[in-house]
Amino acid sequence: xxxxxxxxxxxxxSGVIGRVAGLFSRRGYSIQSISAAQTENPDIxxxxxxxxxxxxxxxxxxxxxxxLVDVREVILLSENNSVRREHVLVKAxxxxxxxNGLIEVANLFKAKVVDVGMDNxxxxxxxxxxxxxxFIRLIEPYGIKNLVRTGIxxxxxx
Amino acid sequence: xxxxxxxxxxxxxxxxxxxTVFGYPGGAVLNIYDALYEYSNKVTHVLTAHxxxxxxxxxxxxxxxxxxxxxxxxxxxxxxxxxxxxxxxYMDSVPMVAITGNVALSxxxxxxxxxxxxxxxxxxxxxxNFIIKDIKDLATTIREAFHLANSGxxxxxxIDIPKDITAQINExxxxxxxPIEVVCKxxxxxxxxxxxxxxxxxxxxxxxxxxAIHSNAKDQVFQFASLCDAPVSSSLMGQxxxxxxxxxxxxxxxxxxxxxxxxxxxxxxxxxxxxxxFSDRVTGEIKSFVPNAKILQIDIDPAExxxxxxxxxxxxxxxxxxxxxxxxxxxxxxxxxxxxxxYTYKEQYPLIQVGPKEDILTPQYVLETxxxxxxxxxIITTEVGQHQMWTAQFYNFKEPxxxxxxxxxxxxxxxxxxxxxxxxxxxxxKVVNIAxxxxxxxxxxxxxxxxxxxxxxxxxxxxxxxxGMVRQWQRLFYDKRFSQTTxxxxxxxxxxxEAFGIKGYTITEKSEVRDVLQKALSAxxxxxxxxxxxxxxxxxxxxxxxxxxxxPILEIEINDE
Ligand SMILES: Cc1ncc(C[n+]2csc(CCOP(=O)(O)OP(=O)(O)O)c2C)c(N)n1
Ligand SMILES: [Mg+2]
Numbered sequence: 001x002x003x004x005x006x007x008x009x010x011x012x013x014s015g016v017i018g019r020v021a022g023l024f025s026r027r028g029y030s031i032q033s034i035s036a037a038q039t040e041n042p043d044i045x046x047x048x049x050x051x052x053x054x055x056x057x058x059x060x061x062x063x064x065x066x067x068l069v070d071v072r073e074v075i076l077l078s079e080n081n082s083v084r085r086e087h088v089l090v091k092a093x094x095x096x097x098x099x100n101g102l103i104e105v106a107n108l109f110k111a112k113v114v115d116v117g118m119d120n121x122x123x124x125x126x127x128x129x130x131x132x133x134x135f136i137r138l139i140e141p142y143g144i145k146n147l148v149r150t151g152i153x154x155x156x157x158x
Numbered sequence: 159x160x161x162x163x164x165x166x167x168x169x170x171x172x173x174x175x176x177x178t179v180f181g182y183p184g185g186a187v188l189n190i191y192d193a194l195y196e197y198s199n200k201v202t203h204v205l206t207a208h209x210x211x212x213x214x215x216x217x218x219x220x221x222x223x224x225x226x227x228x229x230x231x232x233x234x235x236x237x238x239x240x241x242x243x244x245x246x247x248y249m250d251s252v253p254m255v256a257i258t259g260n261v262a263l264s265x266x267x268x269x270x271x272x273x274x275x276x277x278x279x280x281x282x283x284x285x286x287n288f289i290i291k292d293i294k295d296l297a298t299t300i301r302e303a304f305h306l307a308n309s310g311x312x313x314x315x316x317i318d319i320p321k322d323i324t325a326q327i328n329e330x331x332x333x334x335x336x337p338i339e340v341v342c343k344x345x346x347x348x349x350x351x352x353x354x355x356x357x358x359x360x361x362x363x364x365x366x367x368x369x370a371i372h373s374n375a376k377d378q379v380f381q382f383a384s385l386c387d388a389p390v391s392s393s394l395m396g397q398x399x400x401x402x403x404x405x406x407x408x409x410x411x412x413x414x415x416x417x418x419x420x421x422x423x424x425x426x427x428x429x430x431x432x433x434x435x436f437s438d439r440v441t442g443e444i445k446s447f448v449p450n451a452k453i454l455q456i457d458i459d460p461a462e463x464x465x466x467x468x469x470x471x472x473x474x475x476x477x478x479x480x481x482x483x484x485x486x487x488x489x490x491x492x493x494x495x496x497x498x499x500x501y502t503y504k505e506q507y508p509l510i511q512v513g514p515k516e517d518i519l520t521p522q523y524v525l526e527t528x529x530x531x532x533x534x535x536x537i538i539t540t541e542v543g544q545h546q547m548w549t550a551q552f553y554n555f556k557e558p559x560x561x562x563x564x565x566x567x568x569x570x571x572x573x574x575x576x577x578x579x580x581x582x583x584x585x586x587x588k589v590v591n592i593a594x595x596x597x598x599x600x601x602x603x604x605x606x607x608x609x610x611x612x613x614x615x616x617x618x619x620x621x622x623x624x625x626g627m628v629r630q631w632q633r634l635f636y637d638k639r640f641s642q643t644t645x646x647x648x649x650x651x652x653x654x655x656e657a658f659g660i661k662g663y664t665i666t667e668k669s670e671v672r673d674v675l676q677k678a679l680s681a682x683x684x685x686x687x688x689x690x691x692x693x694x695x696x697x698x699x700x701x702x703x704x705x706x707x708x709x710p711i712l713e714i715e716i717n718d719e
Pocket of ligand 2: 543594595596620621622623624625626
């Protein structure tokens, strides 16, 4: 199934996330990730929603979202015309012997060490979703304790 | 001027031209009811027996008048009792504004007495909903609610108002209702393409749905059909959008459509859907639905394009506006060969209802007699079941807003409330609710509403002693295992009606039909008719769910031991 990235501008009314999420669940559209926050205008939020589905489903998602009264604009972001970023925090490591290896991986990705525990490190990285996934794969052998990804946020180029 | 929140609510209703509301009081709406008391010379409040009945009444009022139905209920159980009525209106795109009270702002979110998150509950069954948290937003929100309920594809909107807001004082200034924009946003190329499709077609087929009625497009549809020289079929929701007695009309399509309609669809080369959403009850199996034709869809809601059926072309907009433009461009066609074929089918395959025994009282006979005695001009509401389909098959609807029935949700218990709303909206018309005995028992409490306010509806009950529609499926697909569908209830309908102050008649023979109907139609008070029929009169033709509409079941043999 194909993945698509939607950028949705909505009025920042209470419950707007619920309306969007409710629409997806009741119509059986699958959300991979959703990230939302207020824009430069405090009355408006921008959500970046990653959905899975074929072209027909995508057409319906677009139209159904556009019908929500609070939704002002739905933009389909293609890979080429958008900048997509994701942020990850990961706590990993298993004693001192894993520390150097972790730091090496971090350096390779230009990730930052943001916290040092007794026997683990917390790393932070922002990048293309693909890079984030590759980074996580390389961290995995060192033992991941906790991990949080923000989901994709994206903007149209130009 | 300075008014209380409750007074502002009523003033805003008056701005919108509302003179009738349906509802039920309670703690959280005490202030609103106090204002209703004050404004009682300007707004009539119809107190129903149950909030669900009030919601259906507001719906029936809206469907048969084209105005917005308004319903008021208290918080908690009052609000939840509205839910079925709101969902019914939502599925059939009926403009409605529901006003619910809620607990005071300071008590929200604390599981307070009779608190319920009604905006959360109704989110999937409203076009939009609001909870008012500041009295400054009250008037604008009510205005917006009416605007939303009526713009684009119509539907219900709910406003939840905490009790303290109805008591607070704020400045109020009268405003004109927000203008409703007529959606009609196709390009000239869109229009040209549609005209070309029509010009290239020798065998067009027109299918009209509820949208044609919501947009008051009867004349435009009629003109369009004669320009295209096409047969016309209407969905259940579309009944009355095209005159059923016109020669072009060939009956419904889909699960209980006519053989003529299904033949016409399988042979046509252009299928024109007007204000219809291609419900699964109509299309049956999608891939065999329109086998040899291009599809042109005209609808106000872009999300209905390519949702259930992929179409070749679409015109998005208000039906009346789109058809007016189209009618200017389409040149009068002559498809006499095609139309002759259609007329032959129509003659060959009339709808004739047979029972398991010869010469018994059939709903067809009753409905046709009713049609004759009312000159096909009564407003008809229905419950849900076999009787609903028979009504659509055998009463000849001629005008839009003459028929109110729960199509999308299929709500048993809808009809009686709806008939009350319809009668209130149309005091000069005869209103008949066609009921089944199962549906009757769901909301028969509303008989008392009709009786109390002398709302002179006729409750025409097809009493087959069974949940007939479900029994029909059990007969066909469950090896006649009639699980929980034989009612055998001891209800004495006449006594029950009398207990509510309503006169009742029973019909068991054909010979009694005319006389009883005449009596009921000339009474100026509500009447119940208990029409006893055989339990095995089926709705035919029938297309089993999910199968091709081109292979309908035309006959069901009843040979039970
Ligand atoms: C509220 C509700 N519950 C259940 C159903 C399922 N259902 C559809 S038709 C039907 C039988 C209706 O019986 P009755 O009102 O007697 O009508 P008949 O089919 O016998 O004419 C039932 C149970 C429904 N549509 N609505
Ligand atoms: Mg029955």
